Amino acid sequence: MSNTFFILFVIAIFVFAIGKTIYYFIEKKKIFESCRQSNSIEIKNISGTIFIDGGNRKRWEWCIFHLLINENSIFLFTVSFGLIPLKIINLLFSNKNRKNTRNPILLREYKIEKNNAVLVYYPDYMIGSKRITLNNLNQEQLLLLEKTLEGKSRRFY
Template identity: 65%
Template structure:
């Protein structure tokens, strides 16, 4: 009996990763089909972190991101360990225009540093607890694209 448990656990874990990859691939395709505009910009293979402050529990996750930048929002497709799809975050610049969004969260603040951009938002389930996404090691072209898309649309902190 115990000889069967470990192989079943490994097979279940592999099956879980395969199903989650397929699910997030389909979700990403749906978002790109429904929310991508003609003037949208895509940025790929951006490394970064997600920091969640949940009071006593603080969590840090290392991820890679693919970005879809629309005129009113940014879609962040994050993957843990570089290949396991983690989730999709839609940061909205303003509540006035919610077209071409999917479960948006309002972007509160951003900070542009040397090669990094920090995005701060407050999810509905974490009232008064910030969630920070840091996009790291951006090249000058990516940095300028993000700076132009964020300028004047959200509050910048220094």
């Protein structure tokens, strides 16, 4: 009996991961069709981390990001463990322009360093902050992020 339960549990985990992956790619395709602007820029396969500071509870996740940079927002498509997609994060530069966005969260601060960029936002459901670090960016990608974020969000040093 316990052997059967364990096998069903493992199968359920695999089915859930497959279902979540299919849903993620359908949502990603919808976003590219409905939210992509003519001057959008796409950056793929950026390694990075998400640090969640929820007050007493802190969590760290290693992810791979795909970015879609629009005029008024950045879409971050996160993938964890190389295969399992986590979520789609839409960081908005200003509440004035919400065109071509989906469930946006206001980007509060950013910091661009030598090889990485740090984006900080505060979700509505959480007291603490979320910090996304995009690692191993080349100079072209750093300049592109700098140009996109300049004057649209608060910079911290």
